[in-house]
Amino acid sequence: MILEARDVTVRYGGLVALDGVSLAVPDRSIVGLIGPNGAGKTTFFGVLSGLVRPRAGTVALAGADVTRRSPQARARLGLARTFQRLELFGELTVREHVLLAHRQGRGSPFTRFARDLVGLGARTDPEEDAAVTSVLELFGLAAAADRPAAALGLGTGRLVELARAVATRPRVLLLDEPSSGLDARETAQLAEVLRRLRDDRDVALVLVEHDVEMVLSLARRVTVLDFGQVIAEGTPDEIRADAAVQAAYLGTTT
Numbered sequence: 001m002i003l004e005a006r007d008v009t010v011r012y013g014g015l016v017a018l019d020g021v022s023l024a025v026p027d028r029s030i031v032g033l034i035g036p037n038g039a040g041k042t043t044f045f046g047v048l049s050g051l052v053r054p055r056a057g058t059v060a061l062a063g064a065d066v067t068r069r070s071p072q073a074r075a076r077l078g079l080a081r082t083f084q085r086l087e088l089f090g091e092l093t094v095r096e097h098v099l100l101a102h103r104q105g106r107g108s109p110f111t112r113f114a115r116d117l118v119g120l121g122a123r124t125d126p127e128e129d130a131a132v133t134s135v136l137e138l139f140g141l142a143a144a145a146d147r148p149a150a151a152l153g154l155g156t157g158r159l160v161e162l163a164r165a166v167a168t169r170p171r172v173l174l175l176d177e178p179s180s181g182l183d184a185r186e187t188a189q190l191a192e193v194l195r196r197l198r199d200d201r202d203v204a205l206v207l208v209e210h211d212v213e214m215v216l217s218l219a220r221r222v223t224v225l226d227f228g229q230v231i232a233e234g235t236p237d238e239i240r241a242d243a244a245v246q247a248a249y250l251g252t253t254t
């Protein structure tokens with residue numbers, strides 16, 4: 001397992017946001033996490049990435065217990081995430097976003113990243129150029145490479161956010177509602193990119209999505225949360241057939 005959480009419990013005052021939730025993510029797989037609004041999905045990502053401290057439970061990354069490690073330490077061990085809201089720098093171009101992320105990635109010394117903050121693009125490196133170009137191509141962003149983020153539509157912006165996370169060369173990538181705000185065509189394109197990521201890059205994906213069909217079509221296994229509890233876990237076919245899931249979630253429109 002590249003990532004494994006066991007019996008995670010989180011409380012916000014009197015509210016039990018997560019109640020003994022476990023999740024196992026095999027290498028190079030897509031694992032889905034679904035559930036109605038307020039089920040605890042984003043909170044769980046917070047626990048996995050180190051932004052939310054659990055009351056109980058453990059998180060292991062590539063076999064190491066990281067429950068008490070900082071988000072930065074987890075990033076160094078190969079964990080990356082995207083957020084529900086876009087967080088791009090308006091004046092930086094698409095290529096600059098990916099280039100910065102690449103330099104921030106696994107194995108790059110921090111001093112180099114800090115130096116880059118004062119002289120972005122001052123020096124060119126063919127290996128680095130090739131890595132950045134390959135990420136841009138994977139996401140179909142080559143044509144938009146020199147446009148500033150502020151000039152991009154939401155769909156393209158989401159792809160840039162994803163490209164940036166991939167450029168850091170993570171071993172596991174947490175995606176929080178990546179299709180939010182996308183139209184049907186952009187969502188289909190996103191699903192295709194996720195499939196290629198899993199197949200061509202050595203990365204596992206944990207996918208939180210309100211688009212349930214997208215998750216069921218991509219994931220190897222799916223966990224369903226409701227009010228902080230796991231109400232089902234299994235293959236997409238098992239989840240589709242699960243009565244508790246249908247009652248709590250699939251049958252309702254949220």
Ligand SMILES: Nc1ncnc2c1ncn2[C@@H]1O[C@H](COP(=O)(O)OP(=O)(O)O)[C@@H](O)[C@H]1O
Nearest residue numbers: 012015017035036037038039040041042043044
């Ligand atoms: N920082 C916080 N403080 C207090 N309550 C929170 C906080 N973050 C989330 N919650 C509550 O925890 C529950 C789970 O929220 P969240 O993890 O955002 O759910 P989801 O991502 O599945 O929609 C919700 O009831 C939400 O209101």
Ligand SMILES: [Mg+2]
Nearest residue numbers: 041042043084
């Ligand atoms: Mg959420």
